[in-house]
Amino acid sequence: MNFFFEVHNDLPREAPGNNQSTKRAFKMVRNLKPDLKILDIGCGPGRQSIELARNHGCYVTALDNHQPFLDKLNRKAENEKLTDRITTVNASMFDMKFSPASFDLIWSEGAIYIYGFEKGLRDWKKILTEGGYIVVSELSWLTPEMPQEPKEFWDKEYPAMKSVNENLKIADACGYSVAGVFIIPDSGWEDYYGPIEKRIQNLREIYGDNPEANKVFDNETAEIALYRKYGEYYGYVFYILRANK
Numbered sequence: 344m345n346f347f348f349e350v351h352n353d354l355p356r357e358a359p360g361n362n363q364s365t366k367r368a369f370k371m372v373r374n375l376k377p378d379l380k381i382l383d384i385g386c387g388p389g390r391q392s393i394e395l396a397r398n399h400g401c402y403v404t405a406l407d408n409h410q411p412f413l414d415k416l417n418r419k420a421e422n423e424k425l426t427d428r429i430t431t432v433n434a435s436m437f438d439m440k441f442s443p444a445s446f447d448l449i450w451s452e453g454a455i456y457i458y459g460f461e462k463g464l465r466d467w468k469k470i471l472t473e474g475g476y477i478v479v480s481e482l483s484w485l486t487p488e489m490p491q492e493p494k495e496f497w498d499k500e501y502p503a504m505k506s507v508n509e510n511l512k513i514a515d516a517c518g519y520s521v522a523g524v525f526i527i528p529d530s531g532w533e534d535y536y537g538p539i540e541k542r543i544q545n546l547r548e549i550y551g552d553n554p555e556a557n558k559v560f561d562n563e564t565a566e567i568a569l570y571r572k573y574g575e576y577y578g579y580v581f582y583i584l585r586a587n588k
């Protein structure tokens with residue numbers, strides 16, 4: 344039994360964020376042509392893919408390597424009558440087969456960390472059209488100093504996590520100009536953590552004192568409590584980056 348998937352199966356989204364933040368970031372993308380080809384990398388159940396496809400003239404290729412997420416996204420696209428604007432692709436972000444200059448906009452909410460922030464900015468630029476954009480949300484340190492507890496937790500869970508300034512320097516070195524940066528609000532974390540908390544409550548009743556299950560549930564609960572206590576020190580940051588010509 345994979346208890347991680349028991350918790351994460353069929354959630355509205357798989358990373359902190361919400362439609363308001365997706366919309367806010369999209370507004371910062373400027374001067375693009377009317378028919379916009381968008382690649383959403385690590386789309387998960389695709390809340391943001393749907394939000395992007397709602398914009399007139401946007402065509403979204405939504406890529407993930409977990410088919411149940413893509414099935415869910417396809418169902419939503421059907422319900423929203425957006426099947427002509429959304430194409431799902433089951434593939435690994437490490438093995439994408441797109442030709443150079445295939446997309447005007449690459450989008451990735453809470454997923455570039457899997458590939459590596461810097462490596463993603465460098466490698467994915469090749470499939471962007473000239474002057475195209477990369478928009479990613481990435482867990483980042485918000486202050487130069489932070490208490491021991493969140494530092495220890497994230498040093499273990501995500502040792503590559505950088506500060507906003509470090510990430511902006513990386514973006515510059517990779518050949519991007521910054522069109523916008525913002526921290527997603529607490530509501531974006533609650534939109535993600537709220538459904539997880541409810542799910543864990545139910546699953547604890549089902550699995551009782553199963554130690555393997557409780558380990559997974561306790562880890563998730565600890566992460567949620569940590570954010571509520573120390574959320575001023577780290578956050579998901581949207582980076583809206585335009586590839587230099």
Ligand SMILES: C[S@@+](CC[C@H](N)C(=O)[O-])C[C@H]1O[C@@H](n2cnc3c(N)ncnc32)[C@H](O)[C@@H]1O
Pocket residue numbers: 355356357358359360384385386387388389390406407408409412434435436437451452453454457
């Ligand atoms: C943290 S979730 C974010 C999902 C979505 N962007 C969201 O904000 O709800 C990361 C996503 O990356 C996907 N993923 C993990 N490894 C991957 C890989 N090698 N290639 C493509 N997708 C991957 C997972 O299936 C998951 O949907």
